[in-house]
Structures are given as C-alpha cells and as structure tokens.
Amino acid sequence: MSENEHEPQDSSARPNPPASVPVVVRETRSTWRPLLILFAVSGIFFLVFVVSSYLFFSKGLGGKSPTAQKAIFKKEGVALLEINGVIMDSKKALKSLKAFEENPNVKALVVRINSPGGAVAPSQEIYEAIRKFPHPKVASMSSVAASGGYYVAVANDEIYANPGTITGSIGVIMEFANLEKLYEWAKIKRFSIKTGKFKDSGAEYREMQPEEKALLQGMVDDVLVQFKTAVATGRKMTFDEVTPLADGRIFSGTQAKAAKLVDELGGIDEAIAAAGKLGGIEGKPRIIKEEKKHKGFLEFVQDQMRDDDDEDAEARTTNRVAAVLQRVLGLEVGLEKVRTILEPGIYWIWKGAL
Numbered sequence: 001m002s003e004n005e006h007e008p009q010d011s012s013a014r015p016n017p018p019a020s021v022p023v024v025v026r027e028t029r030s031t032w033r034p035l036l037i038l039f040a041v042s043g044i045f046f047l048v049f050v051v052s053s054y055l056f057f058s059k060g061l062g063g064k065s066p067t068a069q070k071a072i073f074k075k076e077g078v079a080l081l082e083i084n085g086v087i088m089d090s091k092k093a094l095k096s097l098k099a100f101e102e103n104p105n106v107k108a109l110v111v112r113i114n115s116p117g118g119a120v121a122p123s124q125e126i127y128e129a130i131r132k133f134p135h136p137k138v139a140s141m142s143s144v145a146a147s148g149g150y151y152v153a154v155a156n157d158e159i160y161a162n163p164g165t166i167t168g169s170i171g172v173i174m175e176f177a178n179l180e181k182l183y184e185w186a187k188i189k190r191f192s193i194k195t196g197k198f199k200d201s202g203a204e205y206r207e208m209q210p211e212e213k214a215l216l217q218g219m220v221d222d223v224l225v226q227f228k229t230a231v232a233t234g235r236k237m238t239f240d241e242v243t244p245l246a247d248g249r250i251f252s253g254t255q256a257k258a259a260k261l262v263d264e265l266g267g268i269d270e271a272i273a274a275a276g277k278l279g280g281i282e283g284k285p286r287i288i289k290e291e292k293k294h295k296g297f298l299e300f301v302q303d304q305m306r307d308d309d310d311e312d313a314e315a316r317t318t319n320r321v322a323a324v325l326q327r328v329l330g331l332e333v334g335l336e337k338v339r340t341i342l343e344p345g346i347y348w349i350w351k352g353a354l
Contacts, residue, residue: 077286078275079106083126086349087118087148090125096290097129106288108279109137110271111156117148117169117349120223127230130155136278140271141165141262146250148348150261151227154234157278159262160271161253168256169350170231171248172223174216179204223346235260250350 079100083093100106111130117123130137130152139145139153141161146169153159153167161167183190183205190205201212228242235242237260245259256262264270276285 075286076105076107076279076281077288078108078110078272078279078281079103079288079290080272081109081111081130083111083113083115083149083152085115087115087123087126087152090122090129093126094129097133099290100288101134103288106135107281108135108275108285109133109156110140110268110275111137111152112140112142112268112271113145113149113153114142115149115152116144116146116352117151118347120148120172120346120348123148123151123348124226126152127155136275138271138275138278140268141167141253142268144350146350147171151230151348153262154231156234158264158271158274160264160266160268160274161256161262162267163253163265165253165256166250166350167253168245168251168261169248170227170242170246171348172220172227173248173347173349173351174202174220174345175347176202176208177204178207180206220346223348227348231261250352 081093081096081100097109100109109130137156139156139159141149141153141159142165143162144166145153145161146167150167150170190203192200192203194200198212198215201215202208224246228239228246231237231246232239232242241260245261251259251261253262253265257265264274272285272287279285
C-alpha cells in the first residue's frame, strides 16, 4: 500500500459543488401581447376620429348639407357684409353675397361700409350684386363711406350714417403724371410706336394734348352720369336734385341727412335692428357672417401658398414703389395711394383719405 492511500483525506481541500444558477424564464409573448393589442385599438380609434372629423367639418359645415346648416343657424338673422378700404376688387364681396343668398336663414342684409371708394368697375359690380339681393338691405356707414363707398350704399333700401361720418364725394377722377422733365434729368428718352393718335393718351413721358384731355373728360363726364343716375334711383330723387350735390364735395353724416343722401343717423346696432324689422324678424336679430368652407388639408395648403404668394408679391411691389417715390422725389406716399398709381384707371374715390 502506498502512503497516499493510507493518508487521511482533508475535507476542506475538496472542491465545493457549483452553486445553483437561477433560471430566468422570459415571457416575451405573454408580456408584449396586451401592449400590442392596446396600441392597435388606440390606432383604430384615432383613425375613426380623424375620418369622422374630416367628414363633419368638410361636408357638414362646408355648406353642402342643409341639415348641418339648420343645426348651426337655429335662428333667422341678418347677414353682415363688410366693405373696408379702397375698393380695387369685388371678388370677396360677391362671394359673400352669394353665400348669404343661399343661406335660408338670412332674412335681411346689413352692408357695413368703411371705404373712401375706389375703382369704378368693382364698385359697380358690388352695387349690382347688392341691388339684386333678394332680401331687405340696409347700409351702415362707419368713419368714411365716400365716392365709390357711397355708390355701394345707394344700392340699399335704407342708409344709416353716424353724425360724423364722412360721405358724399359724388364725382369721378382720373390721374396722370407728366414725368417728361424727370426723364430728361435722368437722360432717358421714351417713345412709342402706335396705331392711332390717341393710343398713348395719358403716357407719362410727354405732355397731354388738348384733344386728348377733351377725350378723357368726355369719358369722365359719362361715368359721372352713371353715378348720378344710381344716386337718383337709390335715393328716390330727381337727376336735377342730385346734380348740385355731385361736384365732389364731402358731407358729414348730419349734412348728408339734411341733403337726403342718407335716411337716418345711427350706428351699426341701429342698422341691424332696422334690417331685422324689414326682414320680419322678431326680437333682436342674430348676426350671420359667411361660413367659411372647410377644405381638405391639401386644398388648404395650396390656397394658402397661392394667396400668400399673390399678397406678398403685391406688397413687395407696393413697398418698393413707395420707397422710390420717397427717395427720388422726396414724397411721403401712403400704400393705398401707391395702389392707385400702380393700377391706373377711372376712380370713384375721395383722395383726402389716401
């Protein structure tokens, strides 16, 4: 026997058995499954909400559903059309008038005017649309309702003015500038190749000839007759009664009432009350403004981009012209004045407001 076999074994020298390692059981499927179901259900509800909202706003409130309109307008009322600033375009006013005409709850119209007038053609378009409006209409004059602004007012059944309103200015104006000396100073020579002697009438690079002035004066006189005829018709006056008032002078609201150019002195509240009464509305009339049609997201973005581009371009051009006039000629010119320079034509406008 060897010595090793008889040597006692030391228990402390024996290796310890390996410690038991805890087993981790991953329950991946059972843990994430409820969350996935929750997300899926939430997504479905969100899609339903988006689709329902789109259908409700784009079709229910957009003017296509008579049922939705009745839910919104539960009470008959008076439509309010606002004419503000220089009248250079009629599109917005005509669109609003059409919407009011199609609304079954509109029983009367109030036209709130704060304008010194503007170009003749858009003023006439607004006048005709108001005159043909199928319900009673009342004009309410704010600070200024002069020239083309007054022309729009006479299309209404009644006219209300504040005592201090500036109105009247029944007349026509065309403006031209002779920049011949300025061109000479700048060493610029301008000329035209034309087909007739009147083709460049009003050109800024030369003096206007007497026969050209006579031609344009005849046109201005004709447009004045149109203005006076509209006033005589709307105010139930004779043409001869209007003539002495149609020399371009302005009136206060009080003076205009004395001259029979307005019916009553009062503000917009009085005008709305009068319109409601004419429309057969009992009690205080509800004021109805044009409901804006809610469009899809893509249409909205396209419209915004188009409108912003047009407005930005016009604003940039107007500001540049104003800056040039100020630097070169030393003239402080308002932006509305610049617009009338950029858009030459024949105007029903009170120049004192520009």
